[in-house]
Amino acid sequence: MSEKIARALLETKSIYFNIEDPFIFPSGKISPVYVDCRRLISYPKLRDEIVGELTRIATDEIGLDEIHVVAGGTTGGIPYATFLAHAIKKPLIYVQKSPSGSGSTRQITGVLEKGQKVILMEDVTADGMSVLRFKGGIEIARARLTHCLCVFEYRSEKLGMREAREILTKHGVGLFGLVTWDDILEMARQEGYFTGEEYEQVLSFLKDPNQWWQKVGG
Numbered sequence: 001m002s003e004k005i006a007r008a009l010l011e012t013k014s015i016y017f018n019i020e021d022p023f024i025f026p027s028g029k030i031s032p033v034y035v036d037c038r039r040l041i042s043y044p045k046l047r048d049e050i051v052g053e054l055t056r057i058a059t060d061e062i063g064l065d066e067i068h069v070v071a072g073g074t075t076g077g078i079p080y081a082t083f084l085a086h087a088i089k090k091p092l093i094y095v096q097k098s099p100s101g102s103g104s105t106r107q108i109t110g111v112l113e114k115g116q117k118v119i120l121m122e123d124v125t126a127d128g129m130s131v132l133r134f135k136g137g138i139e140i141a142r143a144r145l146t147h148c149l150c151v152f153e154y155r156s157e158k159l160g161m162r163e164a165r166e167i168l169t170k171h172g173v174g175l176f177g178l179v180t181w182d183d184i185l186e187m188a189r190q191e192g193y194f195t196g197e198e199y200e201q202v203l204s205f206l207k208d209p210n211q212w213w214q215k216v217g218g
C-alpha cells in the first residue's frame with residue numbers, strides 16, 4: 001500500500017518542488033518540497049484504497065473497542081477522518097490547533113465527552129507539533145488522544161528521521177503513517193519523477209534543513 005500511495009502522490013503531482021521560492025510551513029520551517037495529500041481525495045478509487053488501509057489499522061492495530069471518537073485535524077485531516085469514521089461506524093469530531101476567535105476556549109466541533117478515547121486523522125505529520133496542539137484541545141475537553149493516523153509521515157529510516165514518532169511516543173500517542181520519505185525517494189529516483197538536481201536537493205534538505213537553507217543563500 002505504501003508503494004501505491006507513493007506512486008499516486010507522484011503521478012497526481014501532489015509533491016511540489018521549488019528551490020527558487022521555497023515553501024514556508026506553519027511552524028516557520030522552510031522547505032524546497034511540499035507534499036499535498038489533500039489532492040488525493042479527488043481520486044475515488046485511490047481514496048477507497050487509502051480508507052481501506054486506515055480501516056485495517058484502526059481494526060487490527062488499534063482495536064475498535066479502543067476507539068470512541070475519530071477526530072479530524074483542521075483542515076487537511078477532516079476529509080480523511082470523515083471517511084474513516086463512516087467506515088468504522090464511530091462518532092466524528094474535528095479539532096482546531098487553537099481556540100476559535102469567538103473567545104471560546106473550545107477547540108472541538110462536534111460531541112466529545114469526558115474520558116473518551118480519540119484517534120486523530122492527519123493528512124501529513126511532519127515534526128509532531130501540530131498533533132500535540134490538537135492533543136491539547138482534546139485534553140481540554142477531558143478526553144484522551146491515543147493515536148494519530150496520517151497519510152504521509154515525514155520519516156526516513158535511511159536518513160534517521162523519526163522526529164514526529166519519537167516526540168509523540170514521549171507524549172503517549174501512537175503514530176501510524178501510510179507512506180514515508182523512504183517510499184517516495186526510492187520511487188522518484190527509479191522512475192525519474194525528480195531530476196538528478198532535484199533529488200539531491202531534497203536529500204540535502206531532509207538530511208539537514210538548516211544547512212540546506214544556508215547553502216542556497218537563506
